[in-house]
Amino acid sequence: MADQEQTEDLAQLLARLKDHYGVNDSEIARRIGVAPSTVNSWTNRLRGGKRGVRPGSIRALAAAFPAFTEDEIAAAAGREAPGPLSAEAEARVIELYRSLTEEQQRVAEAQLRALNDLNRAGN
Template identity: 75%
Template sequence: MVNQERTEDLAQLLARLKDTYNVSESEIARRIGVAPSTVNSWTNRTRGGKRGARPEKLRALAEAFPKFTEDEIFAAAGRETPGPLSPEAESRILELWRGLTEDQQRAKEVEMRALNEMNRTGQ
């Protein structure tokens, strides 16, 4: 669960970000690799519902504008921050994966896709 109580939404956070960095929506879009209309829709709260901002774009915001943390950005988007994946964890996961049968791998892939979709949509 999100430990941080949501005190602002993504539109409010983006307004602060624009003021803090003195950047436009177009510049934000350029830095995180989305269309300016995407940032505009987040700012005007016209994009959300079932899709909302994708986790990789929220992470890109934190990377491009480091005065705003991933936790802060994800909380504003109403999402939990995805966990980190260290090289050691990735190695352990791959080793476990290699021990599964082909059918088990397919089942786990379906499960992982469902979890990722749930994280993307916030539902």
């Protein structure tokens, strides 16, 4: 997240989202593929911030409710927004991966898994 001061937390953003779209926790959960209890915990500040909202959930919220951007949702959750992945970038990564030896592919996969685990832990 940028060095700007956060003025809205995830619970507040979700309140605006519900008002804007006329949805409840269960409908948000259905649209983004998480349990209603997950959204309820975000709404009630039981879970949120770096440890509570995964990058995939941020992307899903932005996709399902486009009036709210990934950057805006991530900032409210106290996270950095997931980086964009265009079709061209994905093709470049796959081409690079294909050029690696089998052992190098295992190492690259382990490194990517470790980075993903760090993101899930909120580090």
